[in-house]
Amino acid sequence: MHSVSAAPALLVAVAFSLPLIYLKVRSVKFFHGVSLVTTVSVFLLTLHVQHYIISRETPIVYRMGGWPPPLGIVYEVDALSALLATYTALVIVFIVAYSYWYLGEDPGTPYYYSLLLGAEAGLLGIYYTGDVFNLFVMLEVLGITCYGLVAYYRSSREAVEASFKYAFFGAIAGLLYFVAAVTTYASFGNLTMGFVAAHTRPLLRHSYQYFYQFIDVFTWGNITGAVAVIVALSLWTFTFKAGVFPNHFWLPDAHPAAPTPISAVLSGLVVNAGAYASIRFLYTIFGVYDPLSQFYHLSPYFSVVLSFIGAASAVFAPIMMLIQRDVKRLIAYSTIMHLGLVFTGFSLGTALGVKASLYHILTHAAGKALLFMSAGVAVEASKTRRITDLKAVGRLNPLVGASVAISCFSLVGLPPLGGFFSKFALYQAFIEAGRFELTAVLLISSGLALLGYFKIIQPILFGFPPSDLNTSKLRELSLWTSLLPLLLLLIVLNPITVEVLLNEAAESAVLAGKYISQAVESYISYIREVQLSPGG
Amino acid sequence: MDAPSLMGILTAISIAVSLAIWIPIALKVRVRRTEVYLSGEPQAGYRLGITEVSWSVRRVFEKLYAAILNYVQTGVFNDWFAISLPYLILLLTLLTVVTLVGGGG
Numbered sequence: 001m002h003s004v005s006a007a008p009a010l011l012v013a014v015a016f017s018l019p020l021i022y023l024k025v026r027s028v029k030f031f032h033g034v035s036l037v038t039t040v041s042v043f044l045l046t047l048h049v050q051h052y053i054i055s056r057e058t059p060i061v062y063r064m065g066g067w068p069p070p071l072g073i074v075y076e077v078d079a080l081s082a083l084l085a086t087y088t089a090l091v092i093v094f095i096v097a098y099s100y101w102y103l104g105e106d107p108g109t110p111y112y113y114s115l116l117l118g119a120e121a122g123l124l125g126i127y128y129t130g131d132v133f134n135l136f137v138m139l140e141v142l143g144i145t146c147y148g149l150v151a152y153y154r155s156s157r158e159a160v161e162a163s164f165k166y167a168f169f170g171a172i173a174g175l176l177y178f179v180a181a182v183t184t185y186a187s188f189g190n191l192t193m194g195f196v197a198a199h200t201r202p203l204l205r206h207s208y209q210y211f212y213q214f215i216d217v218f219t220w221g222n223i224t225g226a227v228a229v230i231v232a233l234s235l236w237t238f239t240f241k242a243g244v245f246p247n248h249f250w251l252p253d254a255h256p257a258a259p260t261p262i263s264a265v266l267s268g269l270v271v272n273a274g275a276y277a278s279i280r281f282l283y284t285i286f287g288v289y290d291p292l293s294q295f296y297h298l299s300p301y302f303s304v305v306l307s308f309i310g311a312a313s314a315v316f317a318p319i320m321m322l323i324q325r326d327v328k329r330l331i332a333y334s335t336i337m338h339l340g341l342v343f344t345g346f347s348l349g350t351a352l353g354v355k356a357s358l359y360h361i362l363t364h365a366a367g368k369a370l371l372f373m374s375a376g377v378a379v380e381a382s383k384t385r386r387i388t389d390l391k392a393v394g395r396l397n398p399l400v401g402a403s404v405a406i407s408c409f410s411l412v413g414l415p416p417l418g419g420f421f422s423k424f425a426l427y428q429a430f431i432e433a434g435r436f437e438l439t440a441v442l443l444i445s446s447g448l449a450l451l452g453y454f455k456i457i458q459p460i461l462f463g464f465p466p467s468d469l470n471t472s473k474l475r476e477l478s479l480w481t482s483l484l485p486l487l488l489l490l491i492v493l494n495p496i497t498v499e500v501l502l503n504e505a506a507e508s509a510v511l512a513g514k515y516i517s518q519a520v521e522s523y524i525s526y527i528r529e530v531q532l533s534p535g536g
Numbered sequence: 537m538d539a540p541s542l543m544g545i546l547t548a549i550s551i552a553v554s555l556a557i558w559i560p561i562a563l564k565v566r567v568r569r570t571e572v573y574l575s576g577e578p579q580a581g582y583r584l585g586i587t588e589v590s591w592s593v594r595r596v597f598e599k600l601y602a603a604i605l606n607y608v609q610t611g612v613f614n615d616w617f618a619i620s621l622p623y624l625i626l627l628l629t630l631l632t633v634v635t636l637v638g639g640g641g
Binding site: 169176224225227228229231232233235236246247249295297298301305 | 616619620623624627628630631632634635636
């Protein structure tokens with residue numbers, strides 16, 4: 001088995017095994033240990049895949065069960081998907097370490113990890129897949145596990161209500177994306193992303209005449225009319241998954257109701273899947289921003305639509321942050337703002353814009369996970385999520401105080417933290433594209449958000465310390481091993497460390513040539529194998 | 537009467553009956569305002585406090601906040617659909633028109 005498929009397969013296998021093992025093994029610590037080992041292994045596998053792709057400088061095509069595209073499902077991993085998958089796997093390792101501190105001896109732990117590992121499998125599947133329908137399956141895997149995780153405290157009416165809302169709208173979003181996948185199949189005759197991308201680039205026909213004589217057999221629809229419906233339905237779904245305006249409404253309810261580590265997963269990682277899928281569809285598959293694509297004339301319209309969605313989220317969300325009284329709800333609104341900024345970045349249609357968006361995804365994921373986890377310590381100590389009643393845990397544990405402050409400062413965009421560099425990259429991209437109104441949006445949203453973040457910093461660092469707190473829990477190793485690496489990550493996420501990776505990822509998103517050619521080569525090599533075989 | 541004609545007539549009747557029932561209901565239903573919902577913030581007790589950092593911004597945008605709280609983030613499904621559904625229709629209409637009229641292909 002190739003390591004591309006090994007990571008999701010391992011996660012699915014462990015996720016399904018945990019509840020069964022719980023029938024025999026009752027030690028909760030065992031499940032913490034198994035989950036930690038699994039997530040570390042998955043991180044190493046994703047890192048191996050990323051290293052392999054960067055060294056070969058071409059995407060990997062993995063045929064599921066040996067079936068070639070378009071007959072079978074393929075995983076196609078390029079620098080963009082490998083970067084996001086590796087980073088997701090890394091952050092989840094720290095979240096699992098934090099879960100050990102957070103859950104302790106909670107008897108629901110096996111089920112919790114079963115769902116969490118399932119969600120990670122869904123995320124990796126979304127990033128790795130090269131198939132439009134398989135993306136639907138992975139979105140559903142991610143969605144269903146997250147609905148369960150939001151309703152983890154099933155005795156809480158608030159959690160059940162939030163989960164129900166999330167699931168209800170998730171079902172609608174899934175249905176719309178399913179219609180988009182069906183329309184893709186009905187018009188393009190296949191569901192392989194690389195093949196669909198090849199069809200939208202008529203100029204490539206000269207390079208792949210051998211390929212097109214086979215693949216044209218599958219095409220039976222009017223792709224021009226179909227693409228409008230496919231992109232509209234998928235973009236609606238992806239904006240729902242990313243939690244950007246006006247499809248953000250589920251997010252401020254669902255994220256706070258979940259256990260704190262899950263809030264970190266949802267706000268830091270799950271929303272990125274929507275942004276990634278949007279980039280993959282608009283850039284790679286349909287080539288809206290690719291001059292070689294027959295849909296290139298749509299680029300000005302997409303720039304307007306996406307930048308409006310992004311700008312509206314980036315301004316609306318910090319205003320909502322200011323009036324929140326629930327700390328986790330405030331942080332959830334900040335997620336809407338940052339994903340809005342990510343959307344404005346890739347709305348530009350330039351490599352610099354995509355690079356800035358990806359950079360902001362990385363810094364936001366680390367900052368948001370750290371902020372949720374460190375603020376979660378204060379919530380646990382204060383036994384309330386009400387901001388004004390939070391105790392000054394930061395004065396008892398300097399790591400928690402530093403984590404809250406540094407994550408907030410990074411999210412605001414203060415130097416020398418990662419958030420500053422990613423916002424600076426966005427600023428550069430807006431200036432380069434001549435979109436000065438978006439630079440204003442970026443500055444206004446950051447200024448408003450700063451006021452919101454002060455609402456969290458003030459009670460946790462400068463409020464009254466808790467009198468009846470069990471301070472030994474604040475000194476536990478699992479808390480340090482989860483917060484400290486993320487804190488360091490925010491400091492080291494500067495252009496020196498990630499520039500090369502971001503350039504590779506942005507290039508593979510904007511220039512789809514390698515992505516298309518690898519899918520096509522995979523098909524051609526299979527056809528040649530069949531023709532050369534004795535029975536062929 | 538052949539089967540396709542019968543199917544067409546029955547479908548037309550069912551649509552007509554559905555519309556006859558649905559339109560009067562749709563005309564009566566109005567957007568509701570909710571004070572509190574479980575997973576949301578209890579909005580009834582919202583006050584401006586001068587001690588809060590965001591006081592001046594909140595003072596300036598007070599009416600905007602009230603509008604957002606009462607009409608956008610209410611926690612009622614219908615209100616969300618009122619924003620989200622037009623967004624979908626707008627996307628579909630815009631992209632269909634510009635794709636077909638713009639000469640793609």
